[in-house]
Amino acid sequence: MSHHQTGPGPADTLAIIPVSPTKPAAQLTPASQTGPAASAKLPAAQLTPAGGPNPAALLAPPGPALARIRDLSVWYTAHQPAAVAAASLDILPNETLAVVGESGSGKTTLANAIIGLLPAQTRITGQIWLGQNDLTDLTRRAWRSFRGRRIGYIPQDPMLSLNEVWSIGRHFRQTIAAHHLAPTGWRQLAVERLAEVELDDPHRLLRQFPHQLSGGMRQRVLIALALLARPDLIIADEPTSALDVLVQKRVLDLLGSLTRRLNASLMLITHDLGLVADRADRVAVMKQGQIVESGSTGDIIRHPGHSYTRQLLGAVPRLSAALRPRTARPIPQAAPGSQPEAGRSASQPDRPGSQPDTLRSIPQTADQPALNITDLVKDYRLRRSAKSPGGNTLRAVDHASFTVQRGECLALVGESGSGKSTIAKLILGLERPTAGHITVSGLTSQAGRRPTNRQRQERGQLIQVVFQDPYASLDPQFTVARVLAEPLIVGRTARSSRPERIAQLLNLVGLPSDMAQRYPSELSGGQRQRVAIARALAPEPDVLICDEAVSALDVLVQAQILDTLGDLRHKLGLSMLFITHDLAVVAEIADTVAVITNGRIVETGPVPQVFADPRHPYTRQLLAAVPGQAAF
Amino acid sequence: MSRYVINRVGQAVIVILAATLLLYAMVYAMPGDPVRALVGEQRSSQLDEATVAQIRARYNLDRPFLVQYGLYLKGVLSGDLGTTFSERPVTEIIAQALPVTFRVAVLTVLIQAIIGIGVGLIAGRRRGGLLDGSVMVVTMVLIGVPTFVSGYVIQYFLGVRWGWIKPTVSAQAEWSELIVPAAVLALGSMAFLIRFTRSGVSEALRADHVKTARARGLPEWQILISHVLRNALIPIVTVLGTEFGALLGGAIITEAVFNVPGYGQQVYQNIIRGESAPTVSLVIVMVVAFVLVNLIVDLLYAAINPKVRYVSHA
Structure with a gap:
């Protein structure tokens, strides 16, 4: 400069x-x-x-x-x-x-x-x-x-940037021909360049189609193409x-x-x-x-x-945040029973009485963990194939166990395909486990049993979810008010008190009440995600699952949403299961961390301890790969 | 791939069997006595019991339904599709009418493919342009005009007023004579095909892989043909294939306008004359043709879409 x-x-x-x-x-x-x-x-x-x-x-x-x-x-x-x-x-x-x-x-x-x-x-x-x-x-x-x-160009999304109808070889052939790079034969050059981007068996790769390759392989193919x-x-x-x-x-x-x-x-x-x-x-x-x-x-x-x-x-999530002292859990063990509710009413002193706690059929006790999964297994049946004519099963979740204490935020960390989102689906009752138990605030569901509507509703009162993409998780035809009214209707909130409750929910997530009349298309990504959080909070759940809830957001917005989530935990005594692939975000928000790979939880512990002294090689690998450690 | 083919062929056989059974059952359940239909209303009252029984026995009408169906199926498998009241074998009718209809169907689909995909490609490339706008208006009009109107109008001007073509088709129904009827048939669904291609092309143009291909410096024609049209074609092949299958069943109205001795006319006449057994046979051939064409389309779909091809045995 x-x-x-x-x-x-x-x-x-x-x-x-x-x-x-x-x-x-x-x-x-x-x-x-x-x-x-x-x-x-x-x-x-x-x-x-x-x-x-x-x-x-x-x-x-x-x-x-x-x-x-x-x-x-x-x-x-x-x-x-x-x-x-x-x-x-x-x-x-x-x-x-x-x-x-x-x-x-x-x-x-x-x-x-x-x-x-x-x-x-x-x-x-x-x-x-x-x-x-x-x-x-x-x-x-x-x-x-x-x-x-x-000028070479490497695109953002390798999954969409190769033409699915052509083989990898065809991609190379066309590009090599367009620039007259190999007048004698394109194949030789293509094989060399695939080897250059450290892809194995280039000859075979040339015959394969994009959908047969992983995202990382596709991106390396795209790099080789860009550098041809x-x-x-x-x-x-x-x-x-x-x-x-x-x-x-x-x-x-x-x-x-x-x-x-x-x-x-x-x-x-x-x-x-x-x-x-x-x-x-x-x-x-x-x-x-x-x-x-x-x-x-x-x-x-x-x-x-x-x-x-x-x-x-300032907004960059920092791995070093893991070493900051964890904030004390908002609910002391000494005050069982009433504490979570007290935490809530403190934050919403003027809450209408139309949300009676009698809606909840499960007695709340603070000595019970908010969420516990034990030996959870989920198998998916795969299509029959030539290799396994009898059909094959994919074990997406393999004897996973963890506990989220009341008021605690547990981060479930893993790469895509590790089974972390499957666990969220199982907890939410969107999928049925093959084996194992899930207990939400004392309400246990067994494997193999189809939940009744009533059980589903009870569970909905106890546990809610915020998904990754706020552009996809809100119905574009609904106003914000209607989005937020839906869980209130399910929870049998009286019609007359709904507008007030909606305004409260919006304020809770840091949005002005007059936002209720807007449509999602009029909101920014961050505002949409706040609406999604407000919707999840409407039934006053004990546990909030955030499934990559800040991954699609810009860094500034991400920091704000993380702040809001942190605030809400303390105000409402929320317990949180925070599913993410981003270890720096874990360092910022979570108390404990569970690392999952191939459906198996390989390491669990308090965030400062795991981040300072990772035991499992996979955890060490993940931590080492987080960018910007030297600077932040 | 082979597993996929076997699966699809097996499905086709099941569909054909189910369709024949259903058709046979529907005709069986139709009100009215087949013997009466055979000999005519007036004469049937004059028949004695023995003759009626004899006729019933001859056509297996005295057997239970499933046995009748089984015997019919056995006949079909040995190439006997029954005869009309005038003792003309149904196979002969089919042999005469089906090639004509096949020619019409081929011409129709060819015209649709060339004009529909061509115009759709140009309109989709410059979406919102002048050409695109006029194409949209014209296709809207085409969708609104029924074939019997466009058929008569074209027949009148080209055939009667200007004398460019013979207004009706001869008994031989040569390829050249069938071009105009095929064009009339093509008109209606062509509008649909143009719009389909147009939206497919403009969507494909926005795809990330097209942007990346451009960034690699591929020539524009190659991007259009090999990356835009090729991808947009995948659903279009299904549309064209289904269209072809449907056309093999004949086009009653257009065939009537141009006096084409096609399949639609035969089915129509047999229904009018109350010939139940030949009607079943004719319709079954129609079903088989439709299923076969769709089977071919599915296999073709797998050939042009590697994802289908490989997922099926992944």
Whole structure:
């Protein structure tokens, strides 16, 4: 950064970015002649790669930049604000540049602009220089010698980014042919490149179809495809946000070593500041289309200049939080019986009397654990196949046992496919266990018995769930009031007291009461998740299951929701089963942790103890893979 | 793959057996005496008991239902589909009418596939454009016009007014004569196919894998054909296949307009004449054709969608 060059070190080689955190944002918005009303972009002659119309702001970098973005603005429609607003940025040779920001900050639009994949009706002003070529000026034909050849692209979701109807081999063949990379034979090259991304048996892989590969394998195939033509610039848009933490580490290690070996630059679009801290040389922070701050990763993390950057850094869930003293359990063992209810009425002194505790057929005693599962087993029958003609069973949950004490938050941690969500389904009664017991506040359900409607209802009063995706878990046709009324109707709350109760629930999760009349589409992701939490709290459950409840949220929103959940635990004396794959989130919120892999719980214990001294090798592996440990 | 094929063939056999049983039972349960239908209302009162018994015995009408069905099935398996009242074998009727209908069906599906998929692809690529808008209006009109209207109008202008074609089809029903009837038949469902292709294409265009393919620098034609249309085709093949199967049952109205000696006309005439046994046979052949075509479509579906192919023995 120009404003605090600190002598020798990486700062010397940094490109100079005309946006400094001390400049007011107003200066960064496009000037009126480049606004939506303006007809065309400036002639390229006005801005040369060597400088610009205002050289004071664009100090020439010491080394030649690989790519220079100058005053880039992008409008999707004329009546929307610019998705990218006057962004200027250099990408240096052989560097990893991270672009961070919330969703909607314009980071993906910036990436799409560089690789020329913005929709046809998009309006662009400014320049994107790659060497001597302004990419914003290219014809469709000319683009073909850049896309895939000079610029490689690695997509976010490997599950959706390969064409399911073609074999892996066909993907390679088409790409190799498009760039005339192997005039003598594509297969040889494809096999080499698959081996390069550390995939076994490449010959067999070429015959396979995408759905036969795991997410991590698919992402490695996509990396091999992106690097086929040996591009100088690789753009990776959230390349591992859909992958498990162990797979994420492998894929990023691979991507890092390949870009270094090939002398390419990597532009890493991400919302994960832990990743940035570990892997990026420089960072650009985006907010509402503007690059509000950029500089070397170390500088930005240690001395963030912009308040938004500080906000982002403050919101990062930290593994080190595990070592903070755990907050005392809100319900002392000494006061059995009445305590949970007392905890609740303290937080809601004006609760209407229409929620009589007689609804609950189970007597509450504090010496009973809130939730206990013992020797839980769930088998799924698989289809018959050639290998096992008699049909096969998959043991999704294998003799799992744990206890959530009253007022405790237990985190169930595992990768996708570990069985953690199956356990949630079993506890909620959405699936029936093959063997074992589940006890919720003294109410035990046996394996093999189909619960009666009454049992289901009782269980619904005791235990509720918040799911991962607030965009999918709320009916778009329902107003917030109707979403929240549903559990109240089931719980036989009198019609007259429902509006008041709905307002209370909204306030409880930090939303204004007038939000009741809105539809989910009018709410942000965080607001939706708050509504989902309010709905789960409506029947006053003893236990709240959060199934990846903060995983789909932006880092700032995630921090807020975690705060809210923490508050609610203390106010309401809630017990919580927090299902997640994110160990840093566990460190922030949970008291105890259970680590699950292949349906088996391999380690259980208090969070500080397990995180400081993990016993099981799998736990150690998981902890080691958490990004950003050195920085946060 | 082989397991999938065996499964599907087994299912088809069961469907055909069930359909024949159901049809036979329905005709069996129909009111009216088959002997009367055979000899006619007036003469049946003049028949003596012995003759009636003789006729019943000849057509197995004196046996229990399941035995009758079994004997019928045995006949069918040995190639005997029964005869009409005028002693004409049903197999002969089928041999005459089915090829004509087959030609009409092939032409119809070809016209639909070429125009429907082509126009749908262009409209879906530029969704919201001028061409897309006009295509939508035209297809809306096409959906609204019934075949007997479009059939008569086209017959009048092309055949009578301008004399470009013969207004009716000859007894030979050559391929070339059948193009216009097939086009009329194609019109109605073509609108549906265009819309189906259009939405499939515009959805496929937004897919992540298409974006990634573009980012790899594949030429635009390859993206359209191999990544957009190829994926959009998967459900379209099912639509076209079902359409073909349905067309093999004949198209009574269009065949009537253009005087096509097809399957629909035969079924219609047999129903009108009250020929119950030939009707059952004709309809059963229709069912078998429909099931077979759907079986082929399912196997084709597996061939173009690797996910179906491999999941079935994973």
